[in-house]
Structures are given as C-alpha cells and as structure tokens.
Amino acid sequence: MALPETITALEGKFQVLHKTDFRGETALTVRREDIVEICRFCKDSLGFDFLLDIASVDNFGDEPRFEMVYELSKVLANEHLRLKFSVSEDEPSVPTISEIWPTANWHEREIYDMMGITFTGHPDLRRILMWEGYPYYPLRKDFPLGGKPSDVPQVAFTKAAPLEGGPFVTTATTATTKDREPRARRMDE
Amino acid sequence: MANFQTPPKPESASSISNPRSSISNSPNFPFPFPPFQTIFTTMPEATAAYDSKVEGNVIITRVDAAINWMRKNSLWPMPMGLACCAIELMAAGAARFDIARFGAEVMRFSPRQSDVMIVAGTVTYKMALAVQRIWDQMPEPKWCIAMGACASSGGMYRSYSVLQGIDQLLPVDVYISGCPPRPEALLEGLMKLQRKITGESSLMDQKRVLIESFS
Numbered sequence: 001m002a003l004p005e006t007i008t009a010l011e012g013k014f015q016v017l018h019k020t021d022f023r024g025e026t027a028l029t030v031r032r033e034d035i036v037e038i039c040r041f042c043k044d045s046l047g048f049d050f051l052l053d054i055a056s057v058d059n060f061g062d063e064p065r066f067e068m069v070y071e072l073s074k075v076l077a078n079e080h081l082r083l084k085f086s087v088s089e090d091e092p093s094v095p096t097i098s099e100i101w102p103t104a105n106w107h108e109r110e111i112y113d114m115m116g117i118t119f120t121g122h123p124d125l126r127r128i129l130m131w132e133g134y135p136y137y138p139l140r141k142d143f144p145l146g147g148k149p150s151d152v153p154q155v156a157f158t159k160a161a162p163l164e165g166g167p168f169v170t171t172a173t174t175a176t177t178k179d180r181e182p183r184a185r186r187m188d189e
Numbered sequence: 190m191a192n193f194q195t196p197p198k199p200e201s202a203s204s205i206s207n208p209r210s211s212i213s214n215s216p217n218f219p220f221p222f223p224p225f226q227t228i229f230t231t232m233p234e235a236t237a238a239y240d241s242k243v244e245g246n247v248i249i250t251r252v253d254a255a256i257n258w259m260r261k262n263s264l265w266p267m268p269m270g271l272a273c274c275a276i277e278l279m280a281a282g283a284a285r286f287d288i289a290r291f292g293a294e295v296m297r298f299s300p301r302q303s304d305v306m307i308v309a310g311t312v313t314y315k316m317a318l319a320v321q322r323i324w325d326q327m328p329e330p331k332w333c334i335a336m337g338a339c340a341s342s343g344g345m346y347r348s349y350s351v352l353q354g355i356d357q358l359l360p361v362d363v364y365i366s367g368c369p370p371r372p373e374a375l376l377e378g379l380m381k382l383q384r385k386i387t388g389e390s391s392l393m394d395q396k397r398v399l400i401e402s403f404s
Contacts, residue, residue, distance in 0.1 A: 117378075138350070143349070145348060146347060146349060147348065148349070156348075157318075161343065
C-alpha cells in the first residue's frame with residue numbers, strides 16, 4: 001500500500017483528479033499530460049524504484065474509451081502505487097515513460113500492439129507480439145476472439161477461427177464483466 | 190546379406206582370380222577373413238555358379254519392400270518443438286522412453302537431413318510460414334506427425350493468433366491426440382507411421398512420375 005506521505009507529496013505537487021482506496025491499494029487518477037513528470041518525481045524524489053506494469057483497459061462504449069494504469073513499486077519498502085488516466089479514442093496517444101524506466105519500452109510496445117494506443121517520444125514503437133502489417137488491435141473489445149482474416153505476403157496470414165460467433169466469444173458491452181467476458185454464448189442472444 | 194564372419198577354406202581362396210586375394214593372403218592383413226569383394230567376384234566364375242555358403246545368405250524381396258524397410262527403421266525427426274509438447278518429445282528421446290528403439294533418435298535441427306517433421310506444439314500464425322518453409326526445405330521422401338491437440342486442430346486456442354491445425358499448411362500423416370500426449374503416444378504414432386511407410390510403393394511412384402514427365 002502507499003504511505004500517506006507519498007499521497008500527500010503527490011497531491012501537493014500535481015493535480016490529482018480522483019483517489020480511491022480499496023483493500024489497502026491506492027489508485028490516483030491524474031492528468032495525462034502530467035504522467036511523465038509524476039513518474040520522474042516518483043522515481044527521483046519518492047523512491048519508487050520499480051515499474052511493475054503498465055496496463056491498458058478498453059471500456060468499450062464509454063467516453064473516454066481507454067484507460068491507462070501504471071503500477072509503481074518500492075521494492076525494499078514494499079510500497080505500491082497505482083496511477084490512472086483516461087485516453088479518448090479520438091486521440092489515442094500517451095507520452096512515453098521509457099526514458100524513466102527502460103522496462104516501459106516493451107510494456108508500451110505491447111499496449112500499442114494489442115490496444116492501438118501510440119506513445120509519443122517512444123524510441124522504438126513497433127509491434128511486439130503480432131507482426132508488422134497486421135491490421136487489427138486484438139485486445140480491443142470490438143475485435144472478435146476468433147480473429148479476422150488478414151494477409152501479409154511472405155510474413156504471416158490469419159483466418160477467422162471456426163465457430164466464430166458460437167461458444168466462447170467476447171461481447172462488446174458496457175454491462176458487467178460477466179456479460180462481456182469470453183464465455184459460451186451465442187452472438188444473437 | 191553376406192556373413193563375413195565365416196572364414197573361407199584355403200583351397201577355395203586360392204582359386205579366386207581377384208587381385209585383392211593376394212592382399213588377404215598376405216600375413217600383414219589384419220583380419221582373419223578376406224575382404225568382402227571376394228565373395229561377389231566368385232560369382233562369375235564357372236566353378237562358383239552354385240556356392241552353398243552364399244546361398245544361405247541371400248534374401249529375395251521386392252526393392253520397394255527393402256527400401257521401405259530401410260526408411261522406416263531410420264526416420265530422422267525434425268523436432269519442430271513449439272510448445273509444451275516439445276517437453277514430451279524430449280522425454281520420448283531420453284532414456285526412459287528411448288525413441289532409439291524405433292530408429293528415430295537422430296533429431297536433426299537441419300531440415301536438409303530430416304525425414305519426418307514432428308510438429309510438437311501450438312502453431313501460431315506468426316510461426317506458421319516459418320514451419321512451412323522448414324517443411325519445404327526437407328528433402329523427399331518426408332512425412333509429418335502432428336503431435337498434440339494444438340498441432341492437429343488448434344487445440345484449446347480457438348483464437349485470433351493460432352493456426353487451427355498444421356494440416357492447413359502441410360500434409361499430415363499421423364495425428365496424435367493429447368494435451369500434451371504422453372511419450373508412449375508419440376511412440377505409438379511413430380509405429381503407425383512406420384506401418385504406413387511399409388505400405389508405400391516408393392519406386393513405383395517414382396517410375397510413374399518419370400513416365401508422366403516423358404509423356
């Protein structure tokens with residue numbers, strides 16, 4: 001969990017839009033344009049020495065659609081801080097923090113690959129799992145789990161998996177997680 | 190197959206008109222029996238038209254059967270290990286299961302020297318064309334074993350990223366079920382492939398292709 005003085009220091013220096021505490025986990029919603037300065041402050045002044053993960057969330061149907069989540073950690077002090085901000089679909093662009101934590105390089109490449117959010121200032125923004133030329137972003141909620149046909153000659157091709165629309169599909173919905181997660185259901189229900 | 194362990198009688202060796210027989214008779218020759226050429230060079234001699242020693246060592250068979258027998262007992266696998274099935278493939282090659290009992294222990298990581306490609310694991314679309322290219326580099330005759338659920342059908346990965354069975358790209362001879370299959374299942378598949386090779390008409394096929402190329 002994050003110590004109160006950490007939260008106070010961050011709230012005094014940056015604009016914190018929202019703060020949630022859940023089972024000892026603190027999440028701060030901040031402004032997108034502040035994220036580089038906040039991360040630099042957390043690393044240099046507050047002693048957060050480890051970037052655990054960067055995640056992106058697709059709240060399909062909401063506006064703004066995407067949400068970025070940064071998990072910061074102080075390894076020896078066992079302190080954990082979560083930073084969040086929203087990204088709209090019209091401008092899916094986020095400043096990179098790979099200059100601060102080099103591990104963010106590949107995390108941001110994965111988010112670019114899977115969710116289609118670009119990172120300004122990233123030194124090497126290429127796809128990391130799929131191949132160059134693949135036209136879709138597979139972890140978006142409106143992408144079918146079975147995939148869509150594509151073809152990059154001499155590199156790779158894809159076909160839609162059989163039983164597409166049958167069992168185990170995600171549905172694009174803003175209802176509960178149970179309603180949208182992959183499970184056996186028919187698309188016409 | 191000639192039995193080289195039997196030393197010939199001295200008088201029969203002296204009647205051989207082979208220049209190498211002088212070598213075999215020299216005291217420096219390190220072996221107690223003549224070089225194997227002598228056995229065959231006796232055949233044109235009128236006196237050696239019937240040799241009771243040779244007769245017991247001759248097997249009459251079809252060339253196809255002999256070739257298939259040699260092929261099926263020396264299958265060199267191309268271990269296309271892509272996921273957890275490759276662990277079972279390694280276990281099949283190790284001491285407990287010992288794939289060498291079936292003559293398939295020579296895992297070649299060069300496709301040029303391989304006979305059977307064992308596709309062991311999940312074939313992603315990113316890897317699919319690489320697998321196909323390695324298959325194309327293998328010389329004929331070649332066979333393919335789809336090991337496990339993923340290589341056979343995509344398995345549990347009904348997904349945007351996984352090829353739904355390697356048979357969409359390659360001709361598969363044997364499918365092995367399991368997730369992953371036990372090494373015994375791989376050995377069973379190998380024996381099934383050996384049985385399939387036994388029934389092939391290797392030379393007849395070549396002959397037909399040759400005739401078709403002329404016409």
